[in-house]
Amino acid sequence: MGFGADEMDDVLARYRVHYEREGVQRCQIYDGIETLLEFLAAQQIPLAVATAKRVDFANQILTALSIAHYFPVVAGASLDGRLTAKDVIVGEAIARLDASTDNGWLVGDRRFDVAAAHRCGLVSVGVTWGYGSAAELQHAGASVLVDRPHQLVELVAGSSVVQS
Numbered sequence: 001m002g003f004g005a006d007e008m009d010d011v012l013a014r015y016r017v018h019y020e021r022e023g024v025q026r027c028q029i030y031d032g033i034e035t036l037l038e039f040l041a042a043q044q045i046p047l048a049v050a051t052a053k054r055v056d057f058a059n060q061i062l063t064a065l066s067i068a069h070y071f072p073v074v075a076g077a078s079l080d081g082r083l084t085a086k087d088v089i090v091g092e093a094i095a096r097l098d099a100s101t102d103n104g105w106l107v108g109d110r111r112f113d114v115a116a117a118h119r120c121g122l123v124s125v126g127v128t129w130g131y132g133s134a135a136e137l138q139h140a141g142a143s144v145l146v147d148r149p150h151q152l153v154e155l156v157a158g159s160s161v162v163q164s
Contacts, residue, residue: 016054019057020057020060023057024057024060024061024064025064027061027064027065028065029065029067030129030130030149031149032148032149032150033067033149034067035149035150035153036149036150036152036153037067037070039153039156039157040070040156041070043156045156046072046097046099047070047071047072047073048071048072048073048074048075048093048094048096048097048099049062049071049073049074049075049076049093050075050076050086050089050090050092050093050106050116051074051075051076051077051089052076052077052084052086052089052112053076053077054076054077054078054079055074055075055076055077055078055079055083056076056079057076058074058076059074062074072097073093073096073097074093075089075090075092075093075096076089077089086112086113086115086116087115087116087119087120089116090106090116090117090119090120090122091120094120101120101121101122103123103159104120104121104122104123105117105122105123105124105125106120106122106123106124106125107125107127107152108124108125108126108127108130108132109126109127109128109129109130109131109132109137110130110131110132110136110137111132111136111137111139111140113126114126114137114140114141114142115140117143118141123143123144124140124141124142124143124144125142125143125144125145125146125152125155126138126140126142126144126145126146127145127146127147127149127152128145128146128147129147129148129149134147
């Protein structure tokens with residue numbers, strides 16, 4: 001990218017300042033996500049965010065999108081560098097949510113999400129509306145793929161996650 005290894009700390013610091021100032025505010029919610037979250041909340045399905053983003057950025061984004069109230073737990077990369085691996089972050093979210101991994105799902109858009117789901121004993125649900133492709137998610141071994149949030153509603157409604 002045109003800079004040396006000795007410049008990495010400075011480049012990373014500049015990126016973080018830029019992301020905090022502009023990147024967080026540019027995030028947009030995908031169509032159908034609010035309806036999906038409303039449905040999951042009505043079903044009393046416990047939700048958490050487990051992201052490789054810094055946790056402070058994740059909280060800012062959720063607040064800016066007005067969806068923070070759906071997520072009692074937000075786990076992300078720590079400022080001190082202690083939490084960085086996706087499966088460790090997912091494990092942190094599960095522990096803080098105080099939830100069993102039985103029937104637990106990890107919904108994500110990248111191969112890292114699928115791998116973390118497998119390592120943590122969760123069903124991996126790959127979504128193709130994010131940054132990853134269907135091919136990437138299939139190659140990683142996603143348990144199921146969905147193309148639109150309404151399909152995830154249908155999937156949850158037809159599973160044992162929803163108690164009748």
